[in-house]
Amino acid sequence: MKLDHLVWASNSLEDAAAEFERLSGVMAGSGGRHLTIGSRNALASLENEAYLAIDGPDPLQELAANYGAFLANLASPMLWRFAVQTPDLAPARGVLARHGFETSVKPGSRTTSGGRLLEWYTLTVAGHDLDLGMPIIKTWRTDGHPSSEAPGGCRLISLIVSHPRATDLKRLYEELDVPVGVVEHPVASLTAVIEGRFGRFTLPAARRSTRAPKALR
Template sequence: MAHIDHLVWAAPNLERAIDELQARTGARAIPGGAHPGAGARNAVLGLGPGSYLEILSPDPAQATQPGAASQLAALAAPTLHTFAVATDRLDRVAVKLEHAGLPHAGIIPMSRRLPTGRLVRWRLLIPAGHAYGPLAPFFIDWGDSPHPSDAVDQGCRLTGLTLRHPEAWSLAPLLERLEVDVAIEAGPAEITAELDTPNGKVRLSSRDHVAGRQTLSR
């Protein structure tokens, strides 16, 4: 069964998002570097071996980019956006997507330079042509590069991930076919993650920017 590589917590401002996440969790994310050409930069909060939370925000050092960067800048507040699933067989996942009738743009090579100067490379596979939006994960292969979680452990752990969607009846078998094991419920579209943190149990949601912070009782 594939495992969750990372959560994407989208935010309009990186520094303020790092501060907010620290206030909620008691742990401080570490700057991870810029995504050249994408207009974005990130910070990383470890969630245990092989898993982390990525704060993804616009990079003011890059020219304003259309698409994802401008969408990040337009957010009113940080929000849990989507998640990535780790695999070392992107080619096999691509075939499964095609058999499920989902197009994709092929395997996309990417890279960024860490604050230390080290270049990190990875490859992505992003399904398209479906009605699930960011609730459908994308797939990532780090190859020979170090995993971002290797250098960070701030005492947080991912304990649960739940997807809610009006078409849960079709999303569930799709993710099962892709060997993605997450809880799926019927309801308004939402992704929620539960974390064990130094501040206790914390819940992040794709509706945080609408409904405000949602934190589980400790």
């Protein structure tokens, strides 16, 4: 299990990408569109086959009760989720089952700006109450990791999950072998420290106050 990407969610992809460039000195490259869920993104490599996905609503798709609608209603950019990748989802499903979580495997895809289709499988975890503390667990179905095509110049220094159930989350991460730190805090949030061309900075992360549609958690 290794870190795959961070999701910086925003109500405007252009504005969030401009803010990231101001902080890092790196202009994120076009990622592509998530068809059927109303979003699109821009990517920046974080080294070690990891990347930052800046997500925003896609004006060419319908924004109604989907991820794009959720993004459009955000007041400001926020570090919303993080994803880990594994070559086999079965062990993770077993760990989550032992913790009482019901899971299913869901296919996903994104069409890059160059027209290439990227495909993956993710674990959908039903009815959990860990909010952004629950990682996106995925396995890639297509060759070529997106980080290899994303603009470089940034490196992830640390990712920390603040959470009111830090003890439970630490135990879950240890069993899943998720390489992310956890600290106790009454409000769940993610904090990423990144080193860019202008030095180190903390990616702005609003405290979690907006619920995503159930299908997207």
